[in-house]
Amino acid sequence: MEPLVKIRNVEVRYDNRNGGLVAISGVDLDIRQGEVVGIVGKSGCGKTTLLKVIAGLVRPTRGEVIYNGTHNGGGFRGIGMLFQSPLLLPWRTVLKNILLPIELRGEDVDSYVPRALELMERIGLKGFENSYPWELSGGMQQRVALCRALIHRPSLLLLDEPFSALDAITREDMWMLLQEVISYENYTAVLVTHDIREAVLLSDRVVVMGGRPGRVKAEVTIPFRRPRDLGLQYGREYNDYVAKIRSLLGD
């Protein structure tokens, strides 16, 4: 089957005052329908840049990105994004924050309310629809951001270190929630992280990036069946994958 996203020989050069900086170069990557792809790499190796290229926020200076086999992304239902900070609008209630993408797409907002409420229940936000973001903890705010990323059933979910600002326990809760919602609605997702354990636990495939300029160093398939259990972390096989990816990252 044709991959959902094909990234071919992509280079991104940022122009800044002291000349140009090649953030990523010669990146080839396929993202297949229904797959969770983890991207790990050290800080500054171009993970966010690669994600922005996929999102169409940054134009590659060389190479191309092809969605659904076409250049204009026919049949592509858009993307959902989740960043490290929840980026909620403080003057809107939780429900209205979640419905923002629908509003921006000019679709009928009211008809999405049932879906929003269902998502909220699934993600553990039941009863918070009329709260304001500042009334919620950081973990709860990130759940709202996850609902907002999913409300329009995007074809592709892009996650940029979404849990790195959370404490360890909340983070594990969020891993399980994310995994559940991804399986339930069969999302295709790209998860950028610098946490190897997170990448191995959640991904079908882990892409290891190296820096200067950013490029794909290796790809490691993680064969465990999804959904996975938090207990997997204490098994030998899992830790072998973590160790393997750690050594691929180099120093």
Next chain:
Amino acid sequence: MVSKAKTFSSVLTLLAIGVTWEVAVRLFNIPQFVLPAPSAIVNTIARYSNYLLYNLADTLLASALGLFMAATFSLALSVVLAYSDSVREAIYPILSGFNAVPRAALVPLLALWFGLGMVPRVLTAFLIAFFPILVPTLTAMITIERELWEMLVAFGASKSQVLVKVAIPRATPYFLSSLHMGLTSAVVGSVIAEMVASDRGIGYVILSSTSRLDTPLAFACLLLLALITFTLSKVLSLVERRVARWAYRANI
């Protein structure tokens, strides 16, 4: 409900200042035309109440009209300048250049063009109040966090959607709080205009009373002006907290 104790201590401080002032004036026999005692000022307010209120109302009307114009114009201009980077780059330097012109110096010109009536006073209030409202409002509109902006674009937002759904709501508390500065600026503007080119208003009364060495009347004007501006500022704060409650979350 933090404020009860604070209000009480402010009132107490004011009372203490008033009493000290009164005692000092009597003790050192300070002539009234140099520094009138608080009791003399209050007496004057009572005696001239009609005259003072009439002129105060005049000043307030000029200030209010000027402030209204400044607020409307700043808001509209902020939206335009936030929408178009190129228009902003072209116009903003001109505006800051204009802000460097001492507006008080324009009053004689305004009087020359528009006579001694309401118009030069409203215009002076407008010209002084406008910039302090524009700057914070526009700044709030154009400093949306990069990541938020990218997320909105990724969701398919157009430039005008970003403006309407994010930039303008985001700027609302800044706009409202800038109205405090705008209010005091507008009052300063109309009072200056009244001093230079008017036969009415608190500014005119201050000027004419000091030229007659009627210092208590001048002080009465200052006191009333301060009181009313303070009260209006409080009203603005109430509106602010209603309209942009989310911006005060830390204080709730």
